[in-house]
Amino acid sequence: MIEACFAADGRIVTRSRDIVGRAAFADMVARIQADPQFVRVRVTSAIDACRSTFRFNGVIEHQDGSTSVESFDAGEIDESGRISRLLTFAGALGEATS
Numbered sequence: 001m002i003e004a005c006f007a008a009d010g011r012i013v014t015r016s017r018d019i020v021g022r023a024a025f026a027d028m029v030a031r032i033q034a035d036p037q038f039v040r041v042r043v044t045s046a047i048d049a050c051r052s053t054f055r056f057n058g059v060i061e062h063q064d065g066s067t068s069v070e071s072f073d074a075g076e077i078d079e080s081g082r083i084s085r086l087l088t089f090a091g092a093l094g095e096a097t098s
Contacts, residue, residue: 002026007082014088037062044070052077 002022012019012028019028032038038060045057055074059067072093075086 002029005082007078007080007084010082010084010086012086012088014090032060037064039063042067049077 002025006022006025008022009020010022010025012025019025032041040061041058042061043056043058047054047056049055053074053076055072058071058073060069061067069090070092072089073086076084078084
């Protein structure tokens, strides 16, 4: 599925790291799935996609029914229809301050 959906040189950018390429993405997925409390990643919003961009919200669900790591993700789709860049923002966005 990663090969079908993620560009060979695709990039995931988080606050703490860059994940570049399919192998690095697959390693990240394997680490998440290895957590015995992990059940799934659930998309919690509509997926808004237009031409070469997309965005959605999601959470990680755990065995005990709880959720964590609420996120907002936005990205770009390349000319082949694969994800070329994904920007991941974990946690709820706070209120602006003056």
